[in-house]
Amino acid sequence: xxxxxxxxxxxxxxxxxxxxxxxxxxxxxxxxxxxxxxxxxxxxxxxxxxxxxxxxxxxxxxxxxxxxxxxxxxxxxxxxxxxxxxxxxxxxxxxxxxxxxxxxxxxxxxxxxxxxxxxxxxxxxxxxxxxxxxxxxxxxxxxxxxxxxxxxxxxxxxxxxxxxxxxxxxxxxxxxxxxxxxxxxxxxxxxxxxxxxxxxxxxxxxxxxxxxxxxxxxxxxxxxxxxxxxxxxxxxxxxxxxxxxxxxxxxxxxxxxxxxxxxxxxxxxxxxxxxxxxxxxxxxxxxxxxxxxxxxxxxxxxxxxxxxxxxxxxxxxxxxxxxxxxxxxxxxxxxxxxxxxxxx
Amino acid sequence: xxxxxxxxxxxxxxxxxxxxxxxxxxxxxxxxxxxxxxxxxxxxxxxxxxxxxxxxxxxxxxxxxxxxxxxxxxxxxxxxxxxxxxxxxxxxxxxxxxxxxxxxxxxxxxxxxxxxxxxxxxxxxxxxxxxxxxxxxxxxxxxxxxxxxxxxxxxxxxxxxxxxxxxxxxxxxxxxxxxxxxxxxxxxxxxxxxxxxxxxxxxxxxxxxxxxxxxxxxxxxxxxxxxxxxxxxxxxxxxxxxxxxxxxxxxxxxxxxxxxxxxxxxxxx
Ligand SMILES: Nc1ncnc2c1ncn2[C@@H]1O[C@H](COP(=O)(O)OP(=O)(O)O)[C@@H](O)[C@H]1O
Ligand SMILES: [Mg+2]
Numbered sequence: 001x002x003x004x005x006x007x008x009x010x011x012x013x014x015x016x017x018x019x020x021x022x023x024x025x026x027x028x029x030x031x032x033x034x035x036x037x038x039x040x041x042x043x044x045x046x047x048x049x050x051x052x053x054x055x056x057x058x059x060x061x062x063x064x065x066x067x068x069x070x071x072x073x074x075x076x077x078x079x080x081x082x083x084x085x086x087x088x089x090x091x092x093x094x095x096x097x098x099x100x101x102x103x104x105x106x107x108x109x110x111x112x113x114x115x116x117x118x119x120x121x122x123x124x125x126x127x128x129x130x131x132x133x134x135x136x137x138x139x140x141x142x143x144x145x146x147x148x149x150x151x152x153x154x155x156x157x158x159x160x161x162x163x164x165x166x167x168x169x170x171x172x173x174x175x176x177x178x179x180x181x182x183x184x185x186x187x188x189x190x191x192x193x194x195x196x197x198x199x200x201x202x203x204x205x206x207x208x209x210x211x212x213x214x215x216x217x218x219x220x221x222x223x224x225x226x227x228x229x230x231x232x233x234x235x236x237x238x239x240x241x242x243x244x245x246x247x248x249x250x251x252x253x254x255x256x257x258x259x260x261x262x263x264x265x266x267x268x269x270x271x272x273x274x275x276x277x278x279x280x281x282x283x284x285x286x287x288x289x290x291x292x293x294x295x296x297x298x299x300x301x302x303x304x305x306x307x308x309x310x311x312x313x314x315x316x317x318x319x320x321x322x323x324x325x326x327x328x329x330x331x332x333x334x335x336x337x338x339x340x341x342x343x344x
Numbered sequence: 345x346x347x348x349x350x351x352x353x354x355x356x357x358x359x360x361x362x363x364x365x366x367x368x369x370x371x372x373x374x375x376x377x378x379x380x381x382x383x384x385x386x387x388x389x390x391x392x393x394x395x396x397x398x399x400x401x402x403x404x405x406x407x408x409x410x411x412x413x414x415x416x417x418x419x420x421x422x423x424x425x426x427x428x429x430x431x432x433x434x435x436x437x438x439x440x441x442x443x444x445x446x447x448x449x450x451x452x453x454x455x456x457x458x459x460x461x462x463x464x465x466x467x468x469x470x471x472x473x474x475x476x477x478x479x480x481x482x483x484x485x486x487x488x489x490x491x492x493x494x495x496x497x498x499x500x501x502x503x504x505x506x507x508x509x510x511x512x513x514x515x516x517x518x519x520x521x522x523x524x525x526x527x528x529x530x531x532x533x534x535x536x537x538x539x540x541x542x543x544x545x546x547x548x549x550x551x552x553x554x555x556x557x558x559x560x561x562x563x564x565x566x567x568x569x570x571x572x573x574x575x576x577x578x579x580x581x582x583x584x585x586x587x588x589x590x591x592x593x594x595x596x597x598x599x600x601x602x603x604x605x606x607x608x609x610x611x612x613x
Contacts, residue, residue, distance in 0.1 A: 052511055072514045085512040089530045098526075099516035150516060 001186050002062045002153040003028045004049065009058035011044055011210075018044040020210035022058070026154075026203075029184040031177070033197040035233065036207030042190040043082070045207070046156045049188065050079045062153060078152035082159045084143040086131040092118075092142050093127040099150035117149035118142075120179065137168050144176075148183065155180070155187045161196065173200055194234050198222060206230045228344040231270045238318045240269045249343055252292030252312040252334075256343055268344050273307065275340040276320035281331040289335040294318070296330045310334065377582035397579035401587070407580060410568035411587055417479055417554075417564060418547040418591075421486040422540045428487070429494035429539065434528070436495070437502035452492055459552050467556040477561035485553040490543040497542065501535025502528065541595045548591060 004026040011019040018041045026032040034042050047053045049060060051072030059068045067075055078099075086095055096117055100110045118124050121141040131139055140160065147155060160176065161169045177200050180187050191197050197204050198218040205215040206229075214226045225231035232239065242249045244265045248257040251269055261267055277289070285291030297317065298309030305323045310332065312318055318334070326332055377383070378397060380390035401407040435441055436448065466485060467476055475481035505528060513523040529536075554564040563571070565584055573581040 050511075050515055052514075072511070073517050073519060076517070077515070079512070079515045081508050081512060083506075083508065085506070085508040087509055087512070087527060087531075098513065098518075102517045102522070146512075146516070 001028050001184055004154050004186060004188070005061040006045075006049065007059050007061075009045070009048055009060070010056045011041075011048065011053055012056055017210045019048065019055075019058075022207075022210070022212055024188075024205055024212065024215070026186055026188060028186055030202040031180050031185075031187040031189055031200065032203045032205060033189045033191060033201035034205045034207055035191055035194055035197040037192060037233070040207040041210040042192075042207055043158055044210075046079065046158050046188060046190055049154070050077055050156055051075050076150070076152055077154040077156060078147035078150060079156040080143055080147045080158060080160055082162065084131075084139050084163075086139055086143055086146075088131050090130075091127065092123075092129050092131070092134070095131070095142060096146045096149055099146065103150065113149055114145075117145040120148075121145045121175075136163055136165075137172070140164060140172070144179075148179070148185070153186065155185045157187065157189045159191055160189070161191070161193075169196075176200065198234070206233060208233075223340065225270075225342065228268055228270065231342060231344070235272075236270050237273045238269075238271050240316060240318065242267055242269060251316065251318075252294065254290040254292040254336075254341075256290070256341065258343055270342045270344065271336050271340055273319040273321045275336055276318075276322070277335040278308065278320055278322040278324055278326065279333045279335060281333055283333045283335070285333070285335045288338050290338055290341060291333050291335045293331060293333050296326050296328055296332060299326070299328060308332075374582045374585055377578045378586055380579055397583050401580060401583045406563070407568060407584060410563045411565045411584065413479065413562060414548050414565040414588075415591075417482055417486065418544045420483050421490060421547045422544045424483070424487045425490045425494040425543045426536060426540060429491055429498050430529075430532075430536065432491075433495050433498035434502050434524070436499045438507070448495075463553045463556045466553075470557055476557050479558075479562065481557040482554050482562075482564065485557060486547045486550060489550075489553070490546055493542050493546065494539040497539040498532065498535055501532045501538075504535075505531045537598065541599065545592055545595065548588060 004024070006022060006024050009019045009022040010017070020041075022041070022045060024032065024034075024045075034045060036042055044053055048055055051067075051070065055068065059066055061067065062075070062077075087098075090098070093114060096114045097110050100113055105113070114127075115124070118126070121144055123138055123141045123145065126134065126138060126142070131142070134142065140163070144160070157176075161172060164172065173196060176189075179185075189197075189200065198221070201218050203215065204218055204221045206213045206221065208229055214221060214230050216224075221230065222234055225234055225236065228239070240251060242251065244258055244261045244267050245263050247263070248255050249267050249269055250256075256269070258267060281293060283291075292312060294310035294312040296308050297311045300307040302321070305321050306325060308320050308322065308326065310318050310320055312334075320334060376390060379393045379395065381394045381396055382392035383390035432447075436444060441447065463485070470476045470481045470484075475484065509531065510523050510527055513527045514520070518526065549566055550564075551566040551570060555567050555570070558564060559567055565588055569581045569584045569588075572578075572584070
């Protein structure tokens with residue numbers, strides 16, 4: 001296992017910049033998730049680390065070794081391909097044993113290791129099948145077995161769950177995490193699903209148009225998104241456009257001073273529906289909260305709580321989740337922790 | 345409703361009969377001719393039948409020799425065309441080569457112009473280098489001309505193999521060389537076989553080039569057949585035609601067996 005460091009990676013395809021000054025670091029045995037919408041450069045980043053992309057600029061290190069110019073077959077970095085890339089003319093056994101044979105292990109040890117990997121991934125007994133005789137989930141596991149059986153220094157996973165049914169996706173997510181921790185694999189995990197990323201990662205990097213917008217723990221990314229794009233991507237549901245005036249932005253009675261922008265400029269106020277505490281009208285806010293009033297205009301029952309649509313002014317509506325029950329047209333006070341409201 | 349179905353059924357039967365007639369009809373004629381000893385118009389079947397011409401073909405050296413010669417030429421042409429086309433096709437499919445268009449056009453050349461003047465010209469050039477009247481001149485011409493099919497077929501085959509299958513091998517530590525021989529080539533076998541069959545059958549049946557470059561010293565089977573038919577020796581021509589069908593039928597069986605849809609279908613992963 002090794003630490004991966006990438007510094008200032010740049011890659012242009014014509015005028016498209018697939019990687020634009022990307023730097024990341026994955027500590028030994030940790031799992032870094034890269035999330036971003038389709039086309040943001042995630043696969044290109046993985047392929048660069050695997051050695052399949054010739055970089056225009058930047059260096060990649062494994063521990064202290066500069067591997068930027070090392071050819072892919074000499075890196076000992078295993079990549080899991082988004083569409084599995086199992087070899088259709090080989091049996092499952094031969095697929096998994098391929099890397100071991102190249103490393104010239106004795107036959108008996110190859111047998112043992114293949115069996116170990118298949119049992120680890122819970123797919124014993126498929127040795128003699130061809131890939132096209134397997135279900136999608138089985139193919140996914142075989143591809144994973146093939147990648148880890150060679151004991152790579154780094155594991156790269158390109159959207160490993162994207163081709164699976166929603167049902168098994170959740171289960172395999174936990175299994176991958178358990179496997180990664182058990183084998184202490186330094187792992188780079190690419191996905192476009194923010195929930196998947198938050199649940200599995202030690203650290204998250206949010207990517208957009210070839211840049212890393214923010215890097216941090218899942219908690220940091222979730223609670224303190226550094227930009228509107230990140231906030232939107234991690235699922236913040238109240239994004240309210242306002243104009244700056246008197247040195248700040250206003251939503252109902254809530255006033256937030258803004259330093260970076262001057263009067264007349266556009267700004268957005270951002271907070272989660274889950275972060276709102278709904279109370280009867282006239283309730284005092286805690287010292288660390290903002291409070292503002294509104295009228296309930298919509299109500300959805302969601303099992304453990306209600307989701308309300310609340311009109312704060314003529315034009316502005318916000319969404320709030322609360323276990324407390326209110327009726328339509330009730331006047332309420334919305335309280336939000338000051339450090340959970342962001343202005344961009 | 346029922347009438348409808350009967351009409352449809354009749355139509356189907358008629359269609360099948362027509363197809364059988366078009367395909368089998370001439371074939372029956374050829375088979376009859378190969379066994380005919382005496383067959384004058386307006387008799388529908390030969391008056392006297394026998395295996396004399398079949399015996400002749402296998403006993404009299406010239407006919408059998410020309411068939412063997414054709415087989416030999418076709419086999420060598422297949423090997424040469426694969427050896428030349430496979431690397432070229434791999435290059436076309438995987439790398440942005442400079443002059444790619446130009447090179448592809450060169451491969452197209454031999455088929456792009458009317459064949460007759462080309463072969464006459466080639467024959468004249470070959471005569472100066474003592475390549476006429478022997479097998480190697482024909483092999484050379486057949487190989488050049490067949491590269492059109494083989495390069496295109498094999499390029500398409502390599503293109504259909506996802507690059508990621510190769511990258512997965514590199515990723516696990518295989519050299520480019522090893523990757524080609526353990527991943528790419530085995531996956532391309534259906535295309536290579538298809539190309540080989542195509543080239544083989546084409547070479548077996550090619551007349552013009554073999555005629556101008558080989559005749560009169562050596563005769564491939566098609567040339568032999570032509571001369572026999574021109575001499576109103578329909579029997580010998582028919583026997584040779586039937587014998588020449590054997591490789592075609594053999595290849596059809598091979599295709600059935602090895603180019604199963606599931607094998608090709610598996611390529612997508
Ligand atoms: N081989 C390539 N040739 C040209 N453009 C490419 C190539 N690979 C990726 N790109 C472009 O680079 C950008 C990033 O692609 P990619 O890394 O695949 O994104 P993601 O995996 O996040 O969806 C996209 O705009 C894509 O079109
Ligand atoms: Mg991708």
